[in-house]
Amino acid sequence: MNIENCTALVTGANRGIGAAFVVALLEAGAKHVYAACRDPKADDLEIDANDERITLCTLDVTDESAIGELAASLGDVQLLVNNAGYFAGTTLLQAPDGQAARQEMDVNYFGPLFLSRAFAPQLGANGGGAIVNVLSAAAIVPVPNMGGYSPSKFAARAMGVSLRAELGEQGTQVHNLIVGSIDTRMASHVEGKKESPATVARAGLRAVRKNIPEVDTDDFAVAVRAAQARDPGLQERQMAAMLKMESLNTGR
Numbered sequence: 388m389n390i391e392n393c394t395a396l397v398t399g400a401n402r403g404i405g406a407a408f409v410v411a412l413l414e415a416g417a418k419h420v421y422a423a424c425r426d427p428k429a430d431d432l433e434i435d436a437n438d439e440r441i442t443l444c445t446l447d448v449t450d451e452s453a454i455g456e457l458a459a460s461l462g463d464v465q466l467l468v469n470n471a472g473y474f475a476g477t478t479l480l481q482a483p484d485g486q487a488a489r490q491e492m493d494v495n496y497f498g499p500l501f502l503s504r505a506f507a508p509q510l511g512a513n514g515g516g517a518i519v520n521v522l523s524a525a526a527i528v529p530v531p532n533m534g535g536y537s538p539s540k541f542a543a544r545a546m547g548v549s550l551r552a553e554l555g556e557q558g559t560q561v562h563n564l565i566v567g568s569i570d571t572r573m574a575s576h577v578e579g580k581k582e583s584p585a586t587v588a589r590a591g592l593r594a595v596r597k598n599i600p601e602v603d604t605d606d607f608a609v610a611v612r613a614a615q616a617r618d619p620g621l622q623e624r625q626m627a628a629m630l631k632m633e634s635l636n637t638g639r
């Protein structure tokens with residue numbers, strides 16, 4: 388798919404990787420970008436609200452009827468970037484109830500599913516286009532200290548593969564991005580090397596241009612996949628040991 392002159396919709400576009408996608412799309416010659424975010428009036432937008440190639444839209448990706456209304460009000464979208472994501476910062480059993488895990492599934496799995504369902508007809512009508520799902524290394528390796536986040540990204544990864552098969556006939560590409568460690572608010576608690584949000588956006592747009600189904604966007608994601616391939620059992624034992632250390636350190 389050509390990025391040049393395309394019209395794109397990016398969710399969670401106000402900051403982090405979503406904002407980087409908006410910038411990268413325009414740099415690559417996209418004609419127009421719908422920047423969907425929960426609060427387009429926020430004063431900490433990381434995109435230029437005055438750029439006339441950008442239309443800000445209000446969207447909470449857990450609101451299925453709002454997604455339907457947005458899709459009905461547009462008609463020219465050719466590239467959908469499912470970027471909005473949520474990490475509750477708790478484990479499956481330490482959370483007081485199931486609410487955190489449910490919200491992670493709502494934002495990280497059902498959101499992209501409802502968006503893909505709502506926009507698939509116009510992607511097809513506009514030449515096929517593409518869907519980009521911003522996933523995580525936690526979608527290829529279960530990460531116990533990330534609670535319901537990892538299961539939600541696993542589900543979204545499987546969704547991407549199924550959608551690729553379902554949408555193949557109408558010529559819609561579907562791309563799963565395996566993101567490792569990126570310097571955004573979501574990863575503010577993470578230590579060690581973090582790459583820029585722009586790195587992910589560039590890797591994502593390259594996947595679209597070259598029609599690569601799944602891409603590891605940064606060094607951390609590459610390393611996780613390599614370690615998993617070498618010895619999946621070792622990785623699982625290391626994760627469990629890490630969780631034990633954290634429990635000791637935090638007294639949980």
Ligand SMILES: NC(=O)c1ccc[n+]([C@@H]2O[C@H](COP(=O)([O-])OP(=O)(O)OC[C@H]3O[C@@H](n4cnc5c(N)ncnc54)[C@H](OP(=O)(O)O)[C@@H]3O)[C@@H](O)[C@H]2O)c1
Binds near residue numbers: 426473494521569
């Ligand atoms: N940073 C990393 O190291 C890393 C690693 C792997 C994967 N990822 C993935 O990358 C994507 C972008 O995250 P980020 O790193 O850029 O983190 P971020 O800066 O925290 O951005 C998260 C974005 O998701 C939006 N969002 C959360 N819940 C939403 C909802 N219900 N409806 C609409 N938007 C919602 C946030 O909007 P508000 O501003 O309104 O909260 C924000 O725009 C996510 O899918 C995340 O899982 C990130």
